[in-house]
Amino acid sequence: MATRDSGGQSQSGKARRDEEIEDVTTEANPEVAERQQEITEDVDDLLDEIDSVLEENAEEFVRGYVQKGGQ
Amino acid sequence: MTVRRIMGTEVEYGISVPGQAGANPMVTSSQVVNAYGARPELTRGGRARWDYEEESPLRDARGFTYSGAAYDPAEALADEDLGLANVILTNGARLYVDHAHPEYSTPEVTNPMDLVRWDKAGERVMAEASRRAATIPGTHPIHLYKHNTDNKGASYGAHENYSMRRQTPFADIVAYLTPFFVTRQVFTGAGRVGIGQDGSQPGYQLTQRADFFEVEVGLETTLKRPIINTRDEPHSDADKYRRLHVIIGDANLSEISTFLKVGTTSLVLTMIEEKVLTPDLGIADPVAELKAVSHDTTLTHRMRLRDGRRLTALDLQWAYFERAKAFCDDRYGTDTDADTVQVLERWEAILDKLGRDPMSAQDELDWVAKLRLLEGYRDRENLQWASPKLQLIDLQYSDVRPEKGLYHRLVARGAMQTLLTDEETRTAMVEPPEDTRAYFRGRCLAQYPSEVVAASWDSVIFDVGRESLVRVPMMEPERGTKKHVGALFDRCPSAKDLLEAITGG
Numbered sequence: 316m317a318t319r320d321s322g323g324q325s326q327s328g329k330a331r332r333d334e335e336i337e338d339v340t341t342e343a344n345p346e347v348a349e350r351q352q353e354i355t356e357d358v359d360d361l362l363d364e365i366d367s368v369l370e371e372n373a374e375e376f377v378r379g380y381v382q383k384g385g386q
Numbered sequence: 387m388t389v390r391r392i393m394g395t396e397v398e399y400g401i402s403v404p405g406q407a408g409a410n411p412m413v414t415s416s417q418v419v420n421a422y423g424a425r426p427e428l429t430r431g432g433r434a435r436w437d438y439e440e441e442s443p444l445r446d447a448r449g450f451t452y453s454g455a456a457y458d459p460a461e462a463l464a465d466e467d468l469g470l471a472n473v474i475l476t477n478g479a480r481l482y483v484d485h486a487h488p489e490y491s492t493p494e495v496t497n498p499m500d501l502v503r504w505d506k507a508g509e510r511v512m513a514e515a516s517r518r519a520a521t522i523p524g525t526h527p528i529h530l531y532k533h534n535t536d537n538k539g540a541s542y543g544a545h546e547n548y549s550m551r552r553q554t555p556f557a558d559i560v561a562y563l564t565p566f567f568v569t570r571q572v573f574t575g576a577g578r579v580g581i582g583q584d585g586s587q588p589g590y591q592l593t594q595r596a597d598f599f600e601v602e603v604g605l606e607t608t609l610k611r612p613i614i615n616t617r618d619e620p621h622s623d624a625d626k627y628r629r630l631h632v633i634i635g636d637a638n639l640s641e642i643s644t645f646l647k648v649g650t651t652s653l654v655l656t657m658i659e660e661k662v663l664t665p666d667l668g669i670a671d672p673v674a675e676l677k678a679v680s681h682d683t684t685l686t687h688r689m690r691l692r693d694g695r696r697l698t699a700l701d702l703q704w705a706y707f708e709r710a711k712a713f714c715d716d717r718y719g720t721d722t723d724a725d726t727v728q729v730l731e732r733w734e735a736i737l738d739k740l741g742r743d744p745m746s747a748q749d750e751l752d753w754v755a756k757l758r759l760l761e762g763y764r765d766r767e768n769l770q771w772a773s774p775k776l777q778l779i780d781l782q783y784s785d786v787r788p789e790k791g792l793y794h795r796l797v798a799r800g801a802m803q804t805l806l807t808d809e810e811t812r813t814a815m816v817e818p819p820e821d822t823r824a825y826f827r828g829r830c831l832a833q834y835p836s837e838v839v840a841a842s843w844d845s846v847i848f849d850v851g852r853e854s855l856v857r858v859p860m861m862e863p864e865r866g867t868k869k870h871v872g873a874l875f876d877r878c879p880s881a882k883d884l885l886e887a888i889t890g891g
Contacts, residue, residue, distance in 0.1 A: 347746070358762045361801065365759065368790055369782060370404075374774035380402050380781060382536035383411055383486035 388714060388726040389652045390497050392549035392622075392822060392863040395505050395644075397637050398487040398542040399512055399786070400531035411486035412470065414528050418488045419471035419481055421522065422515035427476055427816060431836025436472045436480070437845050437857075474841050476816050476832040478824030479504065481511060487542050488512065488530065493824030494843070494863050497725045498649035500819050502641050503806055507814035509639075513786040514815075532637045533576060533784035534594035537585035537777060541598040543607065544637035546648060548630045549622065549863060554659050559630065560603055560614050562663040566654050566706055567613055567634050568676045569699035571596065572685055573736050574647040576636035577753035579760065579771060579780040581681060588771035589681065590760060592753045594636045596680035602672055607633050613672055621843035623861045630655065634676075639784060639793035640752040641805040646736060649729035653710050662713050667705055668692040683757060685744055700741050707733050749803050755796060756783050826866030829875050830884075837881035850882040858888070 370376045401418070403409040423433055472482040478493030490508035495501050512530045520527045535541045550559075575592030579585070583597050591597075604612035617631040632651070638644045657663050668691060669675050675689040679699045688696040697705075711730055714722045722730075739746045748758040760776050763769050769776055785791035788798075796802040818828030823844075830838050830846050839855060840847040848856045860866055878884040 357799075357801070359766075361759075361796075361799065362762050362766060364795060364799070365779070365792060368792070368795060369775075369778060370790075373778040376404065377537075377774045377777045377781065379404060379407060380400075380536055381407075381538055382400055382402075382540040382542065 388656050388718070388723060389649050389729045390723065390725055391652055391655070392494050392496060392627075393498075393501055393648060393652060394492045394494050394547045395501065395508075395545065395648075396489060396491040396547070397505070397508060397532060397544045398484055398489045400533055400536065400542065400784070401487060402529050402531075403526045404529060406526050409526070412483060415483040415486065415488040416471040417519045417522070417525065418512070418515045418528055418530065419473055419483055421518035422481060422511060423471065423473040424518065425514075427832065428473060428835075431834075431838075434474050434831065434835075434838045435840040436474065436482070437840040437842040437847055439842070439845065474827070474831055475511070476818070476828050477504065477507060477814055478818035478822075478828035479508065479511070481515070488515070493818050493828065494822040495819045495824070496821050496864075498645050498652065498729060499725065499805065501648045502644045503810055503814045504819065505644055506641060506806060506811045509786050510811060510815055513788065516786070530786045531781060531784040532639060532786055533781070534637055535578065535583075535585070535598070537578075537580050537780075539584040541583070541595060541611075543633050544635055545607075546632040546635055546651065548632065548648075548652060548655055549620070550628050550630050550655055551659050552620075552624070552626055552628050554628075556616070556628075558658050558661070558663075559655075561665055561668065562658045563654065564602060564613055564672050565667045565669050565702055566651070567632075568669055568672050568679060568689070569702040569706075570647065570650060571676075571679050572699050572703060572740055573747075573751055574635055574638065574643055575680065575751070575753035576638055576643070576784070577756035577780070579776050585777075590683060590757060590771060591680045592683065593680045595634060596676050599634060599673060599676055613676065622863050627863075636752070637784070638752050639791075640750065640755065640802065642732070642736075642750045642803060643752050645805060646729075646732055649725075650706070650710075650733050653726065653729055654706060657710060657713055660713070660717075663709065666691075666693060667702060669702075683744065683753075685740055700737060703737055707737060749796075749801055752783075752793070755793070755802055756780065759783070759792065759796075820868035820872075821864075823860040823863050823866035825868050826860060826871055829871075830881070833875060834881035834884070848881045848885060850880075850885060856885055858885070 401411055401415055403414055470483040474480055480491040482489055490511055492504040492508060495504055509532055516528045516530050519525055534544060571592050576594050578591050578594045581587035581589045581591055599611045599613055601610050601612045603614045603616060604610060605616045606612065607615060611633060613634055615631045615633045618628060620627045620629045635647055638647060670690045670692050678687050685700055686698060688698055690696055714726060714730065736747060744754055745758065747754045759779055763776060779792060782790065783792040788794045797804060818824045827841055827846055837848050837850055838846060839849045844860050846858045850856060874887055878887055
């Protein structure tokens, strides 16, 4: 069981079409990097917002959530 | 026909009344459904019943009728007798109580984008249903969640349905669809905190459902769940069509996850029907690999194939993609329809992203978006996977309320891409798709509410004052479209006029 993102390159992406991957990387990288940066800066702000809408008393709330099975 | 075919989804929603542990879910589910049924357009002239005449959930696609005791054939009828709520909507959908959950079945649509639209409309129907239920004096607020497990051992379904040619051998479907289902999790997963049916092992996995599947093929849907479900209940001409009932998927909030889920599946089904797939993608132990793939968020796990090769889920998805692309290029070339082109483009793009860095799909896929939130909290507050707060985030991601659901908060911030406008989803709550028999059903309910006494997927039953009721069968899902009957409705002010027009008096 792996629970953390490796942040790494799966072989699957590379294994497929090496030459095309190179092209796409060169062209798309600046834009992607910029977007990733924006996303990272956004995280704290995001978590603050999530905190403001999360149900109170997580432990009790989660424990009380019991379903009957379905299809 | 490529990605285009008759299809639909049926989603059971999780339901709870916080602070009221003793609340009976059948009662609260009925309250929710009935509250929605009180909408003005659904109350004029009394509510139409569901017509069960053609239903046969025990018929097996392998050619026999099941006679075991695991499923009570009278169950659906008994539910009706108990007064469990059931509303047929003017958009052609069915909103009802299935055992202990409210369920929304989309109307029949012909393409993946329409499926997303009417599936998302279902979330809004549920959100409004719970809002309306809360206005009834003495009622506690009822929460609804679009997900598949309570993390305590119970799972409930988000089923997909695809119309297929009857002549396609079921063995081909099993052989070629199983590896696809084991591996499509990389983009269809809704994400789940916890491993195992009761979620008690700490960790995070791609899907809500994987740990609940125990066999490769079977008729069951609630125990010994199979990767390929054999229910054979076409709701249409059984000599021409089968309805493939897919029970392995997660309920997705992400429009892109849903689009990819049904679009790629439909395309693979077309390749199965056209006999262009070959048996070299068979997985040695699909049930075990289903779980192994779901438990690996790095997407690097190598499955063992029947021929001994070891490939990742992404490798197998690339193989399906390459074959689909080659099939469409070869068969249709530049005439490939726009829906299919869009599915191919998105499929390729997401596999490419997932292969480079799965987290780069955080504004597209449910499991990645959810993991990003969870990792944010793990870093900031040093939380372990067993933390109740992380479990709450998992649960609340799927809350249907726009102000509370974390998926909805992500969309509102621009942190999650969408495919549909607000207007498109909102209008789909009341308007049917125009290119299937759902148009006929929806328009009948909207235009002749007091004369429609019952309806089902393949019939509408009228009371127009004759000695007996009049049942209009709709065994062809692609008939009854706007193009076909729109003008007829326009010139028939009453159901009596309509029946006279279609039966020649």
